Amino acid sequence: MRSTLKPLLRGGAAAAAVAITLLGGAQQAQAATNVFQELFLSLDVSGSISNSDFTLYKQGYVNAFQNATVQQKIADTFSKGGIAIAVGQWSTTAFSPPVIDWRHITSLTGPGTNSLASFITALNAMPRQGSSTTCVDCGMAAAVTEIDTNDFVTTRANGRVIDISTDGVGNTTAGSCGTVSQCAQAQRASAVAKGIIINGLGVGAGASGFLTANVVTPANGATNAGFVETAADFAAFETAITNKLIREVGPGPGDSVPGPLPVLGAAAAFGFSRKLRRRINTANLHQA
Numbered sequence: 001m002r003s004t005l006k007p008l009l010r011g012g013a014a015a016a017a018v019a020i021t022l023l024g025g026a027q028q029a030q031a032a033t034n035v036f037q038e039l040f041l042s043l044d045v046s047g048s049i050s051n052s053d054f055t056l057y058k059q060g061y062v063n064a065f066q067n068a069t070v071q072q073k074i075a076d077t078f079s080k081g082g083i084a085i086a087v088g089q090w091s092t093t094a095f096s097p098p099v100i101d102w103r104h105i106t107s108l109t110g111p112g113t114n115s116l117a118s119f120i121t122a123l124n125a126m127p128r129q130g131s132s133t134t135c136v137d138c139g140m141a142a143a144v145t146e147i148d149t150n151d152f153v154t155t156r157a158n159g160r161v162i163d164i165s166t167d168g169v170g171n172t173t174a175g176s177c178g179t180v181s182q183c184a185q186a187q188r189a190s191a192v193a194k195g196i197i198i199n200g201l202g203v204g205a206g207a208s209g210f211l212t213a214n215v216v217t218p219a220n221g222a223t224n225a226g227f228v229e230t231a232a233d234f235a236a237f238e239t240a241i242t243n244k245l246i247r248e249v250g251p252g253p254g255d256s257v258p259g260p261l262p263v264l265g266a267a268a269a270f271g272f273s274r275k276l277r278r279r280i281n282t283a284n285l286h287q288a
Contacts, residue, residue, distance in 0.1 A: 032153045033104060036080040037161065039249065040098075042143045044166035046091040046134040053234040054128055057165075060238035062123050065116065067242050073250030074116055075108055082106040083249070084152040085119065087126065092172060094142030095129040102150045136170040136215065137177065140187035140198070147196055160196045161248055165241070167203035167234075169210035184214040192221040199248055200228040201240055 041061070049057065064070055077083050087100035100122045109117045143162040154160060170180035177183035191198050200216045202208030208230040217226030227247065231240035 032151055033084070034081050035084045035104065035152045035154050035159075036077040036156060036251070037083045037159045037249065038147050038150065038152050038154055039083055039085045039161050039163065040143045040146050041085070041087045042139045042162055042164045043087065043089045043099075044091070044134060044136075044139065044164075044168065045089045045128050045130055046166075046168060047131045048134065048168055049131070049234075051128075053167075056234040057237055058123065058126055060234070060241050062120055063238050064242040064245050065120050065123065067245075070242060070245045070249065071108055071116065073246060074105065076250045078106055080251070081154075082114075084150060086146060086150070087123070088139065088142055088146065089129045090135060090139030090142060091130040092132040092135055092138070093174075094135075094138045096142065098146060099126055099129055102146075102152070104152070133172040134166070134168040134170050135172045135174060136164070136166060136168075136180065136210070137183035137187045138174050139164060139166075140184060140191070140215065141174060143198075144187065144191050144194065144196060148194060157195075158197060160194075162191065162196060162198045163201070163244070163248065164198060164211065164215055165201040165203070166207050166211070169206055181210075181214045184210075188215055188217070192217060197226050199226045199244065201231065201237075201244055202228055203231045203234060203237060205230065 043057070045054065074083060083105050084102055085100075085105060086098045086102040088098040089095050100119070103113050103119055103122075105114060105116050105119060107115045109115050112118065140162070143164070147160050147162065170184065173180055173183040177186050188198060197217045198215060200208070200211030202211045208228050211228045216228055219225040229240045229244040229247075231237045
């Protein structure tokens with residue numbers, strides 16, 4: 001059984017009592033931070049992506065986050081709690097920890113890890129963690145876990161977003177979940193059940209078709225529908241990811257300042273630190 005801290009934090013006063021009972025003995029405690037949006041960028045680094053393509057891939061993200069419109073969208077969240085953002089890579093498996101771990105972005109510039117400028121610097125220096133086969137559901141599963149076990153909470157209906165970028169349709173899976181399509185669909189269902197939106201960026205028509213059919217949040221899901229942006233090739237990736245970030249980051253029509261969390265007092269104060277929660281998750285997976 002996975003750690004239930006974040007669902008409990010969203011559950012109100014009754015859940016707070018349960019959380020205190022279950023977690024009150026923890027010595028490592030950390031209050032959850034309320035943010036406007038949680039965004040996990042999930043990057044395919046499989047062997048079909050050459051080193052030169054990876055350079056274009058990475059530079060596309062760097063340039064997209066330097067785009068004035070994207071920066072304004074992010075700046076619009078600062079009075080509402082800012083955004084929490086992390087970057088993960090996957091190939092035959094998802095690499096852990098994320099290549100850029102969770103950061104709380106609350107300014108465009110400035111010292112420390114809370115500025116968008118520092119995040120862009122980290123993107124620019126981001127290494128490639130691997131290169132092998134393409135396990136899309138591995139990347140999806142890791143992204144869902146990351147959003148579910150980080151130290152941030154959003155009360156906004158569309159505030160938990162996974163951004164999957166790939167140039168392939170998948171040729172391997174995490175295990176006995178079925179075909180590559182069935183495994184991706186199972187992870188999509190898990191995300192929908194947790195109120196997480198998945199958007200996709202496909203490099204090439206084949207990748208975009210696979211994302212649309214199997215990965216992104218469906219139109220009849222419990223959350224708002226996801227969407228797919230398409231780039232013809234990695235030379236066109238920068239334009240595609242810029243357009244995608246403009247659509248998915250920051251306030252949209254009808255967004256308002258989120259109200260206070262129902263559980264920000266005692267339950268949040270007794271929240272496990274991220275490191276401790278990951279240990280519990282790992283132990284529970286080994287026992288399953």
